[in-house]
Amino acid sequence: xxxxxxxxxxxxxxxxxxxxxxxxxxxxxxxxxxxxxxxxxxxxxxxxxxxxxxxxxxxxxxxxxxxxxxxxxxxxxxxxxxxxxxxxxxxxxxxxxxxxxxxxxxxxxxxxxxxxxxxxxxxxxxxxxxxxxxxxxxxxxxxxxxxxxxxxxxxxxxxxxxxxxxxxxxxxxxxxxxxxxxxxxxxxxxxxxxxxxxxxxxxxxxxxxxxxxxxxxxxxxxxxxxxxxxxxxxxxxxxxxxxxxxxxxxxxxxxxxxxxxxxxxxxxxxxxxxxxxxxxxxxxxxxxxxxxxxxxxxxxxxxxxxxxxxxxxxxxxxxxxxxxxxxxxxxxxxxxxxxxxxxxxxxxxxxxxxxxxxxxxxxxxxxxxxxxxxxxxxxxxxxxxxxxxxxxxxxxxxxxxxxxxxxxxxxxxxxxxxxxxxxxxxxxxxx
Numbered sequence: 535x536x537x538x539x540x541x542x543x544x545x546x547x548x549x550x551x552x553x554x555x556x557x558x559x560x561x562x563x564x565x566x567x568x569x570x571x572x573x574x575x576x577x578x579x580x581x582x583x584x585x586x587x588x589x590x591x592x593x594x595x596x597x598x599x600x601x602x603x604x605x606x607x608x609x610x611x612x613x614x615x616x617x618x619x620x621x622x623x624x625x626x627x628x629x630x631x632x633x634x635x636x637x638x639x640x641x642x643x644x645x646x647x648x649x650x651x652x653x654x655x656x657x658x659x660x661x662x663x664x665x666x667x668x669x670x671x672x673x674x675x676x677x678x679x680x681x682x683x684x685x686x687x688x689x690x691x692x693x694x695x696x697x698x699x700x701x702x703x704x705x706x707x708x709x710x711x712x713x714x715x716x717x718x719x720x721x722x723x724x725x726x727x728x729x730x731x732x733x734x735x736x737x738x739x740x741x742x743x744x745x746x747x748x749x750x751x752x753x754x755x756x757x758x759x760x761x762x763x764x765x766x767x768x769x770x771x772x773x774x775x776x777x778x779x780x781x782x783x784x785x786x787x788x789x790x791x792x793x794x795x796x797x798x799x800x801x802x803x804x805x806x807x808x809x810x811x812x813x814x815x816x817x818x819x820x821x822x823x824x825x826x827x828x829x830x831x832x833x834x835x836x837x838x839x840x841x842x843x844x845x846x847x848x849x850x851x852x853x854x855x856x857x858x859x860x861x862x863x864x865x866x867x868x869x870x871x872x873x874x875x876x877x878x879x880x881x882x883x884x885x886x887x888x889x890x891x892x893x894x895x896x897x898x899x900x901x902x903x904x905x906x907x908x909x910x911x912x913x914x915x916x917x918x919x920x921x922x923x924x925x926x927x928x929x930x931x932x933x934x935x936x937x938x939x940x941x942x943x944x945x946x947x948x949x950x951x952x953x954x955x956x957x958x959x960x961x962x963x964x965x
Contacts, residue, residue, distance in 0.1 A: 543742040546734055548598075552596035556593075561591075564810050584734045599845060612644050612726070613642060617648045619648070622650075622860060623848060650780075660797050672820060672830060672831045675793070680735035684810075689820075705874065707751055729753075788853075790808040804828065804832065805828045914930065916950065
C-alpha cells in the first residue's frame with residue numbers, strides 16, 4: 535500500500551472560471567508546481583513553495599493570494615498585531631510611521647509590536663550561531679519561508695546549512711505572549727497573536743510552520759488588506775490619545791542587502807541575494823561548493839527583499855526610499871533584550887532540522903523506478919526539446935515525467951502532434 539503524501543497548506547488559490555490556460559504561470563514557477571490540464575491551471579501542493587511568482591504573472595487575476603479574515607481576532611480576549619518591517623514603507627510621507635502603527639489599535643487590536651524591534655537582537659543571535667557552527671559553511675538565512683521551502687524541494691542537501699533559528703516575528707511572538715501573560719494575567723488561549731505580512735509565503739508559514747512543533751501565531755493578514763482598513767481610520771486619529779513607541783532603525787530588515795551588511799564583521803563574511811531566479815542560481819553554486827568562502831548568505835525570494843512582497847501595496851523602490859529616509863532621521867534607542875536572552879537560553883528560538891519534500895521519486899519501488907526512468911528517457915527522445923510549455927507542462931522533461939506518471943499523454947505535445955498529423959497527411963497523399 536502506497537504511503538499517503540503529506541498535506542500542505544497553501545495561501546494561493548486558482549479561480550478556475552478566470553483561468554484561460556495561457557501557461558504564463560507554468561513558465562515562471564521555480565519548482566515546476568503548475569500544470570495546465572483540460573484548459574485550466576492546477577497546482578501540485580507537494581511542489582508549491584508559495585513564492586507568489588504565479589500570482590504576479592497572471593494577467594487574468596485567476597491566481598489569487600489568501601490571508602485570514604480580520605473577524606478571527608474576535609475569538610480572543612487580548613489581541614496582538616505584529617507588523618512586518620515593510621509595513622512602514624507603504625504610507626505616503628504625510629502619514630507618519632507612529633500614526634500608521636497607532637491606527638492598528640483602532641481596528642480591533644489591543645497591542646502592536648513590530649519586527650523592527652528585534653533587529654539588533656537578531657543580528658547578535660545570527661553572529662553567535664555562525665561563530666558556534668564553524669564546521670558548516672556557508673550558513674543560509676532562514677527568514678524567508680519561500681526560500682526555506684525551495685531548499686526542501688530542490689536543494690535538500692543544503693538543509694543542514696540553514697540557520698536553525700526562528701524568524702524575527704516568531705521570536706517576537708514568543709516574547710509578546712509571555713509578556714501578556716506576565717503583565718495582564720491572561721492564559722495562552724486568551725491571547726491571539728497575528729502577523730501583518732508582505733507575502734503569501736509568510737501566510738503559509740503561520741498556518742504550517744516548518745521546524746516547529748506547533749503554530750506560534752493564530753493568523754496572518756496581508757499588508758494590503760490592513761492598509762485599506764487603516765486608511766479608513768486615519769481621519770479619526772485626531773480623537774486618539776496616547777503615545778506609541780516605534781523603532782525606525784530596525785526597519786532595515788525589509789531591505790535587501792542590509793541584513794548581510796549588519797552581520798558582516800572582521801571574522802564573518804556575508805553575501806546578500808534577492809529575487810527567486812538569483813536565489814536558485816546561488817543555491818546551485820553553494821551545492822557545488824563554489825561559495826564556501828562565505829560564512830553567511832542572506833536569501834530573499836522577492837526582488838529588493840520584503841518590500842517587494844506581493845501583498846504590499848506600494849512600489850518596492852518607493853517603499854525602500856521611504857524606509858531609508860525614516861532610518862536616516864531616526865534616533866538610536868538603547869533596547870533591553872534581557873528577556874529575549876533568557877528565552878533563548880531556554881531553547882525557545884531553536885528550529886528543529888527540516889525534512890526534504892520527496893517530489894522527485896518516480897516510484898518508491900526501486901525496480902519500478904528504473905523501469906519508469908527508462909520509459910521516461912524513451913519519451914524524451916521523441917519530444918522536440920523546445921520547452922515551450924504549450925503542452926501544459928513547464929518543460930519537455932516535465933511532460934515526459936508526467937506521461938510516465940499517468941498524468942499526461944504524448945499527444946499533449948502540440949509540436950509532436952502537428953508533426954504526426956503532417957506525416958499522416960503525407961502518407962495519405964502518397965497513397
